[in-house]
Amino acid sequence: MTAASTMAAPPQIAQPQQPAKPRSAGDIVKAAPASDWVAIAPSDLLVMTLSPDTQGKARQVIIQLLPPPFSQGWIGNMKKLALAHWWDNGAVYRVQDNWVAQFGDPDEDTPQAKPLPAGLAVVPESEYKIRTFDAPEFINKGKDPYASFTGIERGFPVAYDDDYIWPTHCYATVGVGRNNSPDTGTGAELYAVIGTPPRQLDRNIAVVGRVIEGIEHLSSLPRAPGNGMYNDKAKNTPIQTIRLASELPQDQQPRLQYLSTASQTFRDYVSARVNRRDAFYIYAAGSADICNIPVPIRRAP
Template sequence: MIRTLPLALLALLAVLALAALLALAAPALAADPAPAPSEIVAAAPKADWMAIPASDLLVMDLAPDVKGKPRRVVIQLMSPPFSQGWIGNIRKLAAAHWWDGLSINRVQDNYVAQWGDADGEDKAKAKALPVGLAVVPASEYIHFANDMSDMALPRLAQPFDVRVLPDPYAGYGFVHFESGWPTGRNSAGEVWPVHCYGMVGVGRNLSPDTGSGAELYTVIGHAPRHLDRNIALVGRVIEGIEHLSSLPRGTGALGFYETPGERTKILSIRLGTEVAALPAYEYLATESETFARYADARANRRDPFFIKPAGGADICNIPVPVRRAK
């Protein structure tokens, strides 16, 4: 004879079973969604931010736009040991106010915006350079590391280790961040800065010319990594890149403007120490645990919009966060 349980008991058992299932699901339901990279940066402790000295800033003021709004571009100059010969020249050029009245002469789509003396190739018209500029050899495109200990770094407590990224542009080497800058490194101990969006480099003619620093450009497109170790990189745009990337594209060869009326005038370029009321800036230390978590989040997006983490990121897709100091 089959006995049936009373309806009241069945109802009680069903309620208890449902409660047990809800209890098991509660942690997952209550868990916060994974933070986006921007949220990780916003929550970074003050100790993880590194001040950028005003003396390492180059401030370019362009002529106002068509609506009369000012256009300012702020560049952070690269720290030692990289490119110091060219940076020394740039400091002299800025101190001499050499760029005042010159122009943006080239804007090539998905490549670079370039500025300097539009008549620089014409000896009869070229603006005289300040005396005492250094002639920097091409060997200064790279720096030799003091040791190769980073080649066997222990992995960070993140699935994606930003400190050791294999890099096809470095042969059997890798890319990583060195004191806030994206760099490449190979097994010979050579280290060099890499061309990412917003990086600033020195225009030059054919080798052995390496450029003086009077002609500068910034990357406004996909990272042209083939230029690494072929041109000196001297800094990065940290504010105002939109004033360069949004300029009309040049119609001449390589994006050069064909008429003076197409060029954007440079009102002035000054070192940060000469600019009144210039905000203080700081960057997120690339040696910090916060940066490691930020880089991992860039490589493996787990915030609600994303379905599948990518599992990796190019070094140029991990821009070093820079902000006005708080």
């Protein structure tokens, strides 16, 4: 991972006195025991199939939903919407640079809006955060401009004050579009972050998950000016289907795992990441922004 370096081989300089090479963050993840990998239940995955790209290549985006007790009102709605196949023939209709790609019903808020299924919950703003709980999985030692401190809980970045925990907005975070307060959205209109972590949205919008595979199919879409709404519907990217993975045939269910954020391996991985001492880096920060500690994800071996 030579960052913005070129592809050239590093210069070979003999350094006979050098201590044993420290393991890289990547090496540590590769050496993790199988027991450190947590399977993500298919019922916690949304699989979005976009229309093929201009080259005819398939585009699949996989979203991991937050675990309880975070944002369960909206997530319950989203599972209902998925099981109703409500998003089928929807679209990605808004792509604003350094901000979000938004998707759902391109006709929402018009007379042509697709009716929502019955029985969706109206979730209160109080659900943007939850009461703090004991034994957090991973506490991040980096200072944070938006919270007392930050951490990672079952694979998801979170922030804390004395009494509450809330999921944070990072790159690839998925949240719920809404109108002005006190509306909190249903979960029908969603966005994925494609730029600088918009942490100012924390506790202002429901975070419901994160894209764990295929974010590049959203982040590389053409931008529209201003707030990113395409002025011409022909520019929308059609959504063929969004399915809960548990509804797919067994052999089509993505089998994904995240590196347990409660594990020693994860702590070692973060330590190696923030204290890089390899031939590329000359200065190690020693700590990191919570949005700059990606939780390793893999396909089950």
